Amino acid sequence: MEEVIKLQDIKKSFDQITVLKDINLTVNKREVVVIMGPSGSGKSTLLRCMTFLEEPNGGIVKVGTKEVKSGLPLNKKRKTTIRELRQNTGFVFQQFNLFPHKTALENVMEGPIVIKKMERDKAKEKAIALLTKVGLVDRMDHYPAKLSGGQQQRVAIARALSMEPMVMLYDEPTSALDPELVREVLQVMKDLAKEGMTMIVVTHEMSFARDVADRIIFMDEGVIVEEGSSKQIFNNPREERTQRFLQDVN
Numbered sequence: 001m002e003e004v005i006k007l008q009d010i011k012k013s014f015d016q017i018t019v020l021k022d023i024n025l026t027v028n029k030r031e032v033v034v035i036m037g038p039s040g041s042g043k044s045t046l047l048r049c050m051t052f053l054e055e056p057n058g059g060i061v062k063v064g065t066k067e068v069k070s071g072l073p074l075n076k077k078r079k080t081t082i083r084e085l086r087q088n089t090g091f092v093f094q095q096f097n098l099f100p101h102k103t104a105l106e107n108v109m110e111g112p113i114v115i116k117k118m119e120r121d122k123a124k125e126k127a128i129a130l131l132t133k134v135g136l137v138d139r140m141d142h143y144p145a146k147l148s149g150g151q152q153q154r155v156a157i158a159r160a161l162s163m164e165p166m167v168m169l170y171d172e173p174t175s176a177l178d179p180e181l182v183r184e185v186l187q188v189m190k191d192l193a194k195e196g197m198t199m200i201v202v203t204h205e206m207s208f209a210r211d212v213a214d215r216i217i218f219m220d221e222g223v224i225v226e227e228g229s230s231k232q233i234f235n236n237p238r239e240e241r242t243q244r245f246l247q248d249v250n
């Protein structure tokens with residue numbers, strides 16, 4: 001199996017507080033991994049460490065062929081490797097983070113033009129195809145403020161896809177949405193999973209986890225408490241902390 005992400009002994013502290021304790025995780029190509037766990041357990045920090053949006057205090061991150069060891073000086077070569085590693089990933093945040101002064105289409109064209117130096121016409125053609133895929137081609141000239149939260153998040157997904165990442169990382173992509181808008185976003189994610197996109201998804205959406213995840217990781221207090229197939233985690237959780245969490249959310 002082809003490894004897309006490999007984390008080795010990732011540690012992270014903020015001041016005196018240890019947030020991640022020696023996390024080891026490998027995600028293979030086409031795999032959908034859902035990360036669950038109580039608030040404050042370190043899920044967002046883990047995603048951010050995978051992309052060096054947060055620098056780990058220890059450990060090694062590998063995405064595709066790009067490998068970065070934490071704790072080394074930030075020289076030019078290392079900066080380049082971190083940038084390349086990050087370009088292997090597409091990040092979708094809870095708060096959409098679209099450029100407010102750009103239309104949906106311009107949001108999706110931006111990365112390929114600026115970072116990949118793609119020709120404008122080609123970037124536009126590609127962006128239109130991606131907006132079609134997320135069901136928003138008829139809204140492509142709208143500014144984010146004129147779109148619903150669900151539509152904004154679908155644009156954000158199209159924008160992340162425009163860079164052709166090896167893996168998509170989602171940090172609670174539906175938590176900021178009104179309940180009636182959650183489904184359209186989950187459906188787009190589900191379709192991508194079906195197409196074989198490798199994804200890591202932090203979410204509390206249990207039905208999504210149950211239906212889509214190949215593997216579920218349960219985190220608490222900075223450690224992976226338990227991991228398994230969705231069947232095993234939902235029907236037969238081994239650890240008491242997992243059992244308690246699943247009871248509380250249901």
Ligand code: ADP
Nearest residue numbers: 014015019037038039040041042043044045046
């Ligand atoms: P989760 O996403 O599981 O809710 P987080 O990764 O956001 O958890 O946070 C884990 C812990 O790290 C929390 O105690 C949080 O307060 C702390 N934390 C996260 N980011 C920072 C930061 N930038 N500075 C200080 N503490 C932080």
Ligand code: MG
Nearest residue numbers: 043044045172
């Ligand atoms: Mg979080």
